[in-house]
Amino acid sequence: MTERAAFDQVAAQMTAHGWSISRQREGDEVRIEGTHADGAAVMATARLKAKGWEMRYYVIGNGSSHWVRVRRDGLVNFLESGELAPTAQTWPVMHSKCSCRKQYAPTQARALRALEEARRRHLRKGSEKVEERVYRCPADARRWHMTAKTAWNGRETWAEVKA
Ligand SMILES: [Zn+2]
Incomplete structure (x- = not known):
């Protein structure tokens, strides 16, 4: 099996192990995301480069605050067990192109939890601005x-694709 075919198979493996998946694409880049009810998340990206497809695999554990890059076998193992094997090779994700100077959460589920907390704080105190989404x-x-703006005024570049 080619690496590219193995990448596509990752989505099926996520589903088989109870992860909710989302596939997105923009131009020559494809992304598959998986989230688990316990708060863990995984991501696989494939980007078409001059020399062929470049695949990357990332995981973040339920109790962890940082994404790590892993090999595909590390990701598959994580999908099955919900944790990284002690022997798995990992590379911490150190660099970010984010220059928003805002607080951030590493996953949508955690961001939504933080949003709920912020909105509860707002209800108690009434003074802070209301975070909307x-x-x-x-x-x-x-x-x-998080943002207090209700409407998205930018362009949505990544389109959700059906498997
Ligand atoms: Zn940012």
């Missing part, structure tokens, strides 16, 4: 921000 950082797919 969460959105993915336009510069970093692994960051989510």
